Amino acid sequence: MSNFGCSFKVEIIRDTSRLQEKLLYWQRLPFIAIDTEFVRVDTFYPLAGLIQVADDTGIYLIDPLDIDELTILKPLLIGDTIKVMHSMSEDIVLFQTIADCMPQNIFDTQIACALLGQGISLSYQKFIELYLGLEIDKGETRSDWLKRPLSDSQLEYAAKDAHYLYQAYPQLVAQLEERNLTGIVQQECHLINLGMTDTEEDMDNYYLKIRGAWKFPVAHQAILKKLSSWREREARKRNKPRGRIISDKQFLELLECMPKNVSTLQATRVFNSGQLRRYGEYVISVINNPPQVSADFKPIPRSLSGQKLDLYRSLKKSVEVIAESLNIAPELLGKKRLLEQYVALIFAKNVKQEEVALPEVFGEWRIKLLSNAFKKIVKSKFND
Structure with missing residues (x-):
């Protein structure tokens, strides 16, 4: 078994039975470290390329392209074992996608570092340098994690990320305990989880996040709410990034010109030909039949003054x-x-x-x- 240049044990898990064995073991441990590699360029949902788990016996690289049913990860992800991650948000989105659950009992080392006065967004490289005195090569960060076979360089990079995370965790806990801050990290991780739920209300209220839209009349904002709510569902249905459907910038341009027919919309050049063909008639129908502004409608908050x-x-x-x-x-x-x-x-x-x-x-x-x-x-x- 190759360790891909690492000084510790590395095992690639490509079958469900072996993963089940390890899952049962991990659920009995007080903590493990988890990292992920994924691709999210042309899709709304991230595509898993590799899942790395570090425990007291070594590093395990789970190949999600070989294991069909990744919902078997759910008991571990929602269980009592502490899952150590660094900058958890993107990993959480991935696990929501592939394991159909919101992971619980997360310990985010980036949040821990912020509590210890190391800044709000300490990078993984700086974190490892600070706690282990090692310089990390991040050259493989943006490589293609969906190609097979993965190179030895990719596997070494992925394994080391999880290994170093596991190694640094006890130091962080000790420092937090000295300052009576231990429970705050998991409190904050729980709050982040609550903010990442993907509910119908969240989709309907996406318009509140569109920067600069507060300047438009409330009637225009109601149109924006309907269009952005529709876009949220369309992006998920087609598994395309929001901007590949209609971008926030294009929404603002639409509200500026308010075209009344497809020909006028075409003349504005706000949409490309594909968007015009696919979405033009629907957008015009919303503009010409605007939703009623209800008494409980939330106007977009303007900049503070x-x-x-x-x-x-x-x-x-x-x-x-x-x-x-x-x-x-x-x-x-x-x-x-x-x-x-x-x-x-x-x-x-x-x-x-x-x-x-x-x-x-x-x-x-x-x-x-x-x-x-x-x-x-x-x-x-x-x-x-």
């Missing part, structure tokens, strides 16, 4: 002070999205007559650290 921007800056400054005192990355403690959400909540309520608690999406650990400071800031700005 005036009192809202002033409050946001005060909250952000408070976060920075608290984060510095704890040596936590301020961008993790006070995520921009969360601060903006809290500002919107403050102005949506009668803040002079009631306190506005931090919403649950902040997470228990942020609420504990930020609540008192935020209450004082809100009181000073509105109740004096």
